[in-house]
Amino acid sequence: MDIKPLRYFAEVARQHSFTRAAETLHVAQPAVSMAIRKLEAELELTLFHRQDRKVSLTDEGARLFQHAGRILQAVDNARLEMDELRGLSRGEVRVGIPGMLGSYYFPPILMAFRHRHPNLSLKVVEAGTGSLQQMVETGELDLGVIVAEQVPEALESRVFLREQMMVTVSRDHAFARQAQVRYEDFFREELVMFQQGYFHRRVVDRLAHRSGLTPNIGFETNLLPLIKSIVKQGFGISTLxxxxxxxxxxxxxxxxxxxxxxxxxxxxxxNGYLSRANSAFVDFVLKQTHQV
Structure with missing residues (x-):
């Protein structure tokens, strides 16, 4: 099986459109359509439903799509490793970082890494730890920051930071004069929370479940400055x-x-190939942590 048609097939499956797939692949749409028809002829299977410009996978196409991701990732890993052995690495690091860490912990690390390795390019994606974990598993990202207790078998990881989650209130809130806050008292307050998928929210949901309580969530937003502003103005409390x-x-x-x-x-x-650029980034993050 030729790899190019398989790559075209996977992109059409992701985009649900021959046109958008062609745009993403930077090729003409007829080339994509022809490659898919040849692949279907080779396999003697219909891979897509084509109705009223809507494209969706058949059952057979869905099965092939499961294999396609693993095959294409293996090919990309092999190509990258061979390029590095010839000294032709593009030196790209694709890393996913949750919003809180991206705003308050990683900026100096990213800048210091870029200063030390000026020939390496950095692509930083912000998302919740749940989404980042999936993106690393599927190969969309090379590296991702996730919560250590939730590392699946498909991933390898190294702990680089231990940080405490704190009840966050305005200066005139009653909790501001306390040495500590009970879970029961926290969950009686109106809360300002990140949306599902962020470790911030998972912590709160886990504490509520363990305490047998229901969170009173008044605001949901993934914008950290907005969370802080709402808390400052006394319209809710949070944990950060x-x-x-x-x-x-x-x-x-x-x-x-x-x-x-x-x-x-x-x-x-x-089971993926960790490039020299990514290995350098992991080592740099761990060394920076040990220096703190």
């Missing part, structure tokens, strides 16, 4: 990493009566 609050005099951080610690890891595919 301690690092987010160190240089903000208008917010008060109070620990839970049972402290909540998060171990954060940098992860990559266990």
């Amino acid at each position: 990493l301690a690092m987010v609050l160190r240089d903000d005099p208008d917010l008060v951080a109070v620990p839970f009566d049972e402290p909540v610690w998060l171990d954060l890891s940098i992860a990559w595919r266990r």
